[in-house]
Amino acid sequence: MRVTFPHMGFMHIPIKSLLEGLHREVVVPPPITQHTLALGIKYAPESACLPLKIGLGNYIEALEAGADTILMAGGWGPCRFGLYAQVQRDILQELGYDFQMVILEAPDSKISQLFDQLKRLGEKVSFFEAVQAIRFAWYKTAAIEKAEERYLFTLPRTIDKDRAEQLWDQVLLGIDQAKSRKAVDEILNQALQAWDGLPLHHEPVLRIGLVGEVYTVLEPFSNQNIARNLGRLNAEVSNSIQLTEWLNDNLFKGHLIKSRTPHINNCARPYLPCSVGGHGRETVGTTVNFAHQGYDGVVQVGPLTCMPEIVAQTILIRVAKEEQIPCMTLYFDEHSGNAGIQTRLEAFTDMLRRRKALQTENSDFQQGGTCSAVLSRG
Numbered sequence: 100m101r102v103t104f105p106h107m108g109f110m111h112i113p114i115k116s117l118l119e120g121l122h123r124e125v126v127v128p129p130p131i132t133q134h135t136l137a138l139g140i141k142y143a144p145e146s147a148c149l150p151l152k153i154g155l156g157n158y159i160e161a162l163e164a165g166a167d168t169i170l171m172a173g174g175w176g177p178c179r180f181g182l183y184a185q186v187q188r189d190i191l192q193e194l195g196y197d198f199q200m201v202i203l204e205a206p207d208s209k210i211s212q213l214f215d216q217l218k219r220l221g222e223k224v225s226f227f228e229a230v231q232a233i234r235f236a237w238y239k240t241a242a243i244e245k246a247e248e249r250y251l252f253t254l255p256r257t258i259d260k261d262r263a264e265q266l267w268d269q270v271l272l273g274i275d276q277a278k279s280r281k282a283v284d285e286i287l288n289q290a291l292q293a294w295d296g297l298p299l300h301h302e303p304v305l306r307i308g309l310v311g312e313v314y315t316v317l318e319p320f321s322n323q324n325i326a327r328n329l330g331r332l333n334a335e336v337s338n339s340i341q342l343t344e345w346l347n348d349n350l351f352k353g354h355l356i357k358s359r360t361p362h363i364n365n366c367a368r369p370y371l372p373c374s375v376g377g378h379g380r381e382t383v384g385t386t387v388n389f390a391h392q393g394y395d396g397v398v399q400v401g402p403l404t405c406m407p408e409i410v411a412q413t414i415l416i417r418v419a420k421e422e423q424i425p426c427m428t429l430y431f432d433e434h435s436g437n438a439g440i441q442t443r444l445e446a447f448t449d450m451l452r453r454r455k456a457l458q459t460e461n462s463d464f465q466q467g468g469t470c471s472a473v474l475s476r477g
């Protein structure tokens with residue numbers, strides 16, 4: 100059995116670690132490129148959402164590289180995600196590929212159901228070995244998220260942005276190759292120290308929350324590397340979705356870490372009291388949460404035609420007004436051009452800077468600043 104799976108951000112690192120811990124041979128799909136997308140576009144229905152097309156391209160490239168088993172998460176609810184695996188399997192079979200598809204479903208009640216699914220996926224694996232494999236994969240995920248947080252903090256503040264990005268790429272590579280917790284810790288600590296040592300500028304830095312559909316938030320190829328582009332515009336990006344949280348909530352039923360979902364649902368309740376599928380409710384809730392935390396703005400991202408995000412977008416108009424937080428929505432499909440996205444990000448951050456400067460002047464004025472002091476700064 101040579102197992103593959105779709106890319107989603109850095110998810111291939113812990114999944115590879117997990118499968119190797121289950122004694123499986125792993126074929127990680129090549130990094131997503133325009134060729135991957137072209138394969139997906141060629142064989143997927145035109146109206147399918149972008150993640151389905153990119154995932155299909157991943158599978159074709161991995162099957163061509165020798166994979167014979169595809170691992171995919173299942174799902175349910177009012178959007179199309181629950182059908183992804185079946186649609187992709189039918190397309191690949193019609194193309195003549197010989198493979199089996201294993202769909203990991205979230206357990207109905209007991210977490211042991213998920214462990215059983217994973218154990219069955221393994222090759223002569225004891226329950227203890229399955230647990231060890233899950234724990235090490237989880238450890239790697241948590242370490243990468245810690246590194247990502249520091250990277251996203253440092254990138255907008257340093258003058259050496261190339262080096263900050265280079266360190267992030269090195270962390271991903273290093274943790275991917277690490278075979279022990281000690282090795283993971285060493286790579287992480289070295290990177291944290293290196294980021295801390297980068298020279299800083301003294302320009303104001305914006306804080307922007309990134310909300311929206313999970314794949315588009317987590318996969319840089321699908322969002323045109325939005326966090327990196329905003330970082331280069333001196334804006335710190337906070338992802339509303341972390342991979343550990345998503346896995347904890349969707350596959351592990353909240354058993355691994357304390358879930359933020361009840362809090363986010365509470366934030367959403369005055370605007371959207373029920374689930375609309377996908378991450379629609381979370382998009383509204385996390386936007387409100389970012390507003391409460393004093394963020395300068397929110398960018399909502401999603402694939403074009405994503406129903407839950409379209410519902411959330413209509414509600415964000417009211418959220419922006421009542422919670423006093425500027426929101427911008429960007430949809431992505433195969434026709435999205437980098438120059439167009441970059442122009443919109445620049446316009447949005449310019450607007451946020453002017454708004455922030457005005458707010459600072461007003462508060463200076465209210466706290467006793469003189470008119471002339473305010474005017475001289477304007």
Ligand code: SF4
Pocket residue numbers: 148149150178179180181312376377378402404405406407408
């Ligand atoms: S959440 Fe959006 S992108 Fe994901 S399957 Fe549903 S409609 Fe498609």
